[in-house]
Every structure is written in structure tokens, then in C-alpha cells.
Amino acid sequence: MLRIPRGDKMGMALLFSTDTELDAMTIIRYYKARFQIEFVLSWSAGRAKEVIPWSAYRFQ
Numbered sequence: 001m002l003r004i005p006r007g008d009k010m011g012m013a014l015l016f017s018t019d020t021e022l023d024a025m026t027i028i029r030y031y032k033a034r035f036q037i038e039f040v041l042s043w044s045a046g047r048a049k050e051v052i053p054w055s056a057y058r059f060q
Contacts, residue, residue: 002028 002024004011015027022030 002013002015004013013028015024015031017027017030
């Protein structure tokens with residue numbers, strides 16, 4: 001459990017990791033990198049459908 005100051009209130013984050021030696025900030029950096037990678041991959045998959053209309057291509 002990580003407590004994060006947010007203005008007048010304290011926010012909390014529950015972090016999961018199988019490596020018990022990692023500190024909270026390292027886990028947060030890993031989460032951030034993971035979600036950025038997932039966003040880029042999902043965005044690029046969507047763009048590929050716009051750029052290459054696979055439905056118009058027919059295999060023979």
C-alpha cells in the first residue's frame with residue numbers, strides 16, 4: 001500500500017508485484033511503462049485497420 005499526497009487529501013495505491021525486493025517507485029515506473037506500451041500497441045492496431053483496409057483484400 002502506498003500513500004500519495006493529493007492536495008489536502010491522501011490518495012492510496014495498491015501495488016502488486018511478485019518481486020518483494022522492489023520499492024514502490026520502481027513498481028510504479030514498471031506499471032507506467034507497461035500501460036504506455038499497451039496504449040501504443042492498441043493505437044497502432046487501430047491505425048493499421050485505417051491505413052490497410054484488410055476487409056477489401058481477398059486471399060485467392
